[in-house]
Ligand SMILES: O=C(O)CCC(=O)C(=O)O
Protein backbone atom coordinates (compact mmCIF):
# COMPACT_ATOMS: atom_id res chain seq x y z
CA UNK A 372 0.00 0.00 0.00
CA UNK A 373 2.93 2.31 0.55
CA UNK A 374 3.69 2.44 -3.15
CA UNK A 375 0.54 4.44 -3.69
CA UNK A 376 0.90 8.20 -3.88
CA UNK A 377 -1.40 10.02 -1.53
CA UNK A 378 -4.91 10.08 -2.74
CA UNK A 379 -5.38 13.82 -2.98
CA UNK A 380 -7.14 16.34 -0.91
CA UNK A 381 -10.77 16.24 0.01
CA UNK A 382 -12.63 19.14 1.55
CA UNK A 383 -15.05 17.69 4.08
CA UNK A 384 -16.53 21.08 4.92
CA UNK A 385 -15.25 24.60 4.23
CA UNK A 386 -11.89 24.74 6.07
CA UNK A 387 -11.79 21.01 6.89
CA UNK A 388 -9.42 19.09 4.64
CA UNK A 389 -8.49 15.41 4.59
CA UNK A 390 -5.36 14.25 2.80
CA UNK A 391 -5.13 10.44 2.93
CA UNK A 392 -1.67 8.87 3.16
CA UNK A 393 0.14 12.19 3.33
CA UNK A 394 3.00 10.95 5.53
CA UNK A 395 5.52 8.59 3.99
CA UNK A 396 6.43 5.42 5.92
CA UNK A 397 9.75 6.80 7.18
CA UNK A 398 8.05 9.85 8.66
CA UNK A 399 5.38 7.65 10.25
CA UNK A 400 8.10 5.51 11.83
CA UNK A 401 9.87 8.61 13.09
CA UNK A 402 6.65 9.86 14.65
CA UNK A 403 5.93 6.51 16.32
CA UNK A 404 9.41 6.32 17.84
CA UNK A 405 9.28 9.92 19.01
CA UNK A 406 5.78 9.56 20.49
CA UNK A 407 6.71 6.38 22.32
CA UNK A 408 9.70 8.18 23.85
CA UNK A 409 7.57 11.19 24.86
CA UNK A 410 5.02 8.84 26.41
CA UNK A 411 7.72 7.72 28.87
CA UNK A 412 8.58 11.21 30.08
CA UNK A 413 9.51 13.67 31.35
CA UNK A 414 5.75 13.77 31.82
CA UNK A 415 4.23 10.34 31.24
CA UNK A 416 1.23 9.73 29.01
CA UNK A 417 -1.90 9.46 31.14
CA UNK A 418 -5.65 9.11 30.87
CA UNK A 419 -6.88 12.57 31.75
CA UNK A 420 -9.47 13.05 34.46
CA UNK A 421 -12.64 14.77 33.30
CA UNK A 422 -14.49 17.32 35.46
CA UNK A 423 -17.19 14.72 36.26
CA UNK A 424 -14.54 12.36 37.63
CA UNK A 425 -14.39 9.96 34.69
CA UNK A 426 -11.24 9.35 32.72
CA UNK A 427 -10.57 9.56 29.03
CA UNK A 428 -10.14 6.23 27.26
CA UNK A 429 -7.15 7.62 25.38
CA UNK A 430 -3.82 8.23 27.05
CA UNK A 431 -2.37 11.63 26.25
CA UNK A 432 1.03 13.24 26.42
CA UNK A 433 1.63 16.87 25.50
CA UNK A 434 4.50 18.87 24.11
CA UNK A 435 5.13 22.58 24.53
CA UNK A 436 2.17 23.19 26.82
CA UNK A 437 0.44 20.69 29.07
CA UNK A 438 -3.27 20.28 28.44
CA UNK A 439 -5.75 18.91 30.90
CA UNK A 440 -9.54 19.17 30.65
CA UNK A 441 -10.01 22.06 29.96
CA UNK A 442 -6.96 24.28 30.10
CA UNK A 443 -3.31 24.63 29.22
CA UNK A 444 -0.61 25.08 31.80
CA UNK A 445 3.17 25.30 31.94
CA UNK A 446 3.43 22.38 34.31
CA UNK A 447 1.68 19.03 34.21
CA UNK A 448 -0.33 19.59 37.35
CA UNK A 449 -2.38 16.41 36.92
CA UNK A 450 0.57 14.23 35.93
CA UNK A 451 3.42 14.68 38.38
CA UNK A 452 3.85 18.45 38.13
CA UNK A 453 6.82 18.42 35.75
CA UNK A 454 7.42 20.42 32.59
CA UNK A 455 6.40 18.73 29.38
CA UNK A 456 9.00 18.19 26.66
CA UNK A 457 9.52 21.00 24.17
CA UNK A 458 7.75 20.88 20.82
CA UNK A 459 10.62 20.19 18.40
CA UNK A 460 11.03 22.37 15.32
CA UNK A 461 10.77 19.38 12.99
CA UNK A 462 7.28 18.63 14.26
CA UNK A 463 6.15 22.25 14.04
CA UNK A 464 7.58 22.32 10.50
CA UNK A 465 5.61 19.18 9.65
CA UNK A 466 2.45 20.93 10.87
CA UNK A 467 3.20 23.95 8.69
CA UNK A 468 3.79 21.65 5.71
CA UNK A 469 0.47 19.97 6.45
CA UNK A 470 -1.33 23.30 6.33
CA UNK A 471 0.34 24.14 3.03
CA UNK A 472 -0.73 20.73 1.68
CA UNK A 473 -4.28 21.51 2.76
CA UNK A 474 -4.01 24.83 0.90
CA UNK A 475 -4.76 26.86 3.98
CA UNK A 476 -3.91 30.51 3.55
CA UNK A 477 -2.37 30.82 7.00
CA UNK A 478 0.30 28.18 6.38
CA UNK A 479 3.29 30.51 6.17
CA UNK A 480 2.67 32.17 9.50
CA UNK A 481 1.61 29.01 11.34
CA UNK A 482 3.67 28.55 14.53
CA UNK A 483 2.16 25.72 16.57
CA UNK A 484 3.38 25.79 20.16
CA UNK A 485 1.73 22.64 21.46
CA UNK A 486 1.07 19.08 20.36
CA UNK A 487 -1.42 16.73 22.00
CA UNK A 488 -0.51 13.13 21.37
CA UNK A 489 -3.27 10.59 21.95
CA UNK A 490 -2.73 6.84 22.23
CA UNK A 491 -5.74 4.69 21.36
CA UNK A 492 -5.96 1.04 22.32
CA UNK A 493 -8.55 -1.21 20.71
CA UNK A 494 -11.37 0.06 22.93
CA UNK A 495 -10.47 3.74 23.04
CA UNK A 496 -12.61 6.44 21.48
CA UNK A 497 -13.24 10.14 21.87
CA UNK A 498 -16.64 11.73 22.21
CA UNK A 499 -17.69 14.66 20.10
CA UNK A 500 -16.04 17.82 21.34
CA UNK A 501 -14.66 21.15 20.16
CA UNK A 502 -11.00 22.06 20.49
CA UNK A 503 -11.56 25.42 22.10
CA UNK A 504 -9.06 25.86 24.90
CA UNK A 505 -6.75 27.72 22.53
CA UNK A 506 -6.93 31.49 22.46
CA UNK A 507 -6.53 31.74 18.72
CA UNK A 508 -8.45 30.56 15.71
CA UNK A 509 -5.31 29.20 14.03
CA UNK A 510 -5.97 25.80 12.41
CA UNK A 511 -5.53 22.45 14.11
CA UNK A 512 -3.37 20.00 12.16
CA UNK A 513 -3.99 16.32 12.87
CA UNK A 514 -1.64 13.46 11.95
CA UNK A 515 -2.57 9.80 12.42
CA UNK A 516 -0.39 6.69 12.56
CA UNK A 517 -1.21 3.03 13.18
CA UNK A 518 -4.70 1.54 13.16
CA UNK A 519 -7.41 3.28 11.18
CA UNK A 520 -10.34 4.86 12.95
CA UNK A 521 -13.83 6.08 12.24
CA UNK A 522 -13.61 9.85 12.62
CA UNK A 523 -16.74 11.94 12.92
CA UNK A 524 -16.58 15.53 11.77
CA UNK A 525 -19.61 17.53 12.77
CA UNK A 526 -20.75 21.13 12.69
CA UNK A 527 -19.90 24.17 14.78
CA UNK A 528 -23.31 24.47 16.46
CA UNK A 529 -23.93 21.29 18.38
CA UNK A 530 -23.04 17.64 18.82
CA UNK A 531 -25.98 16.74 16.64
CA UNK A 532 -26.14 16.09 12.91
CA UNK A 533 -25.15 17.07 10.33
CA UNK A 534 -21.81 15.31 10.48
CA UNK A 535 -19.55 13.46 8.11
CA UNK A 536 -18.06 10.09 8.99
CA UNK A 537 -14.74 9.24 7.42
CA UNK A 538 -11.90 6.85 8.00
CA UNK A 539 -8.55 8.23 9.17
CA UNK A 540 -5.80 5.79 8.31
CA UNK A 541 -2.09 5.61 9.00
CA UNK A 542 -0.31 8.59 7.48
CA UNK A 543 -3.43 10.70 7.02
CA UNK A 544 -3.47 14.44 7.45
CA UNK A 545 -6.58 16.25 8.59
CA UNK A 546 -6.77 20.01 9.01
CA UNK A 547 -9.51 22.00 10.59
CA UNK A 548 -9.24 25.72 10.04
CA UNK A 549 -11.29 28.70 8.96
CA UNK A 550 -15.02 28.13 9.38
CA UNK A 551 -14.36 24.52 10.48
CA UNK A 552 -11.92 25.39 13.24
CA UNK A 553 -14.44 25.03 16.06
CA UNK A 554 -16.46 22.17 14.63
CA UNK A 555 -17.37 19.26 16.88
CA UNK A 556 -15.43 16.11 16.11
CA UNK A 557 -14.57 12.78 17.68
CA UNK A 558 -13.38 9.23 17.19
CA UNK A 559 -16.24 6.73 17.13
CA UNK A 560 -14.00 3.66 17.13
CA UNK A 561 -10.70 2.30 15.93
CA UNK A 562 -10.25 -0.68 13.64
CA UNK A 563 -7.82 -3.01 15.43
CA UNK A 564 -5.27 -4.77 13.29
CA UNK A 565 -5.44 -2.32 10.39
CA UNK A 566 -2.07 -0.60 10.90
CA UNK A 567 0.19 -1.20 7.92
CA UNK A 568 3.35 -3.19 8.51
CA UNK A 569 6.49 -1.12 8.72
CA UNK A 570 5.33 1.89 10.68
CA UNK A 571 6.56 0.47 13.97
CA UNK A 572 3.17 0.28 15.66
CA UNK A 573 1.91 -3.26 16.10
CA UNK A 574 -1.02 -2.25 18.22
CA UNK A 575 -3.28 0.77 18.46
CA UNK A 576 -3.44 4.20 16.98
CA UNK A 577 -1.56 7.43 17.60
CA UNK A 578 -3.00 10.83 16.77
CA UNK A 579 -1.04 14.05 17.04
CA UNK A 580 -2.76 17.43 16.91
CA UNK A 581 -0.66 20.54 16.46
CA UNK A 582 -2.14 23.78 17.70
CA UNK A 583 -1.35 27.41 18.42
CA UNK A 584 -2.41 28.11 21.99
CA UNK A 585 -2.12 31.89 21.77
CA UNK A 586 -0.62 31.75 25.27
CA UNK A 587 2.75 33.12 26.33
O1 LIG B 1 -7.67 11.20 17.42
C1 LIG B 1 -8.14 12.02 16.65
O2 LIG B 1 -8.16 11.83 15.42
C2 LIG B 1 -8.74 13.31 17.18
C3 LIG B 1 -8.11 13.78 18.45
C4 LIG B 1 -8.77 15.01 18.99
O3 LIG B 1 -9.82 15.39 18.57
C5 LIG B 1 -8.13 15.79 20.07
O4 LIG B 1 -7.06 15.41 20.55
O5 LIG B 1 -8.67 16.82 20.44
Ligand SMILES: [Fe+2]
Nearest residue numbers: 500501502556
Ligand atom coordinates in the same frame (compact mmCIF):
# COMPACT_ATOMS: atom_id res chain seq x y z
FE1 LIG C 1 -10.18 17.42 19.22
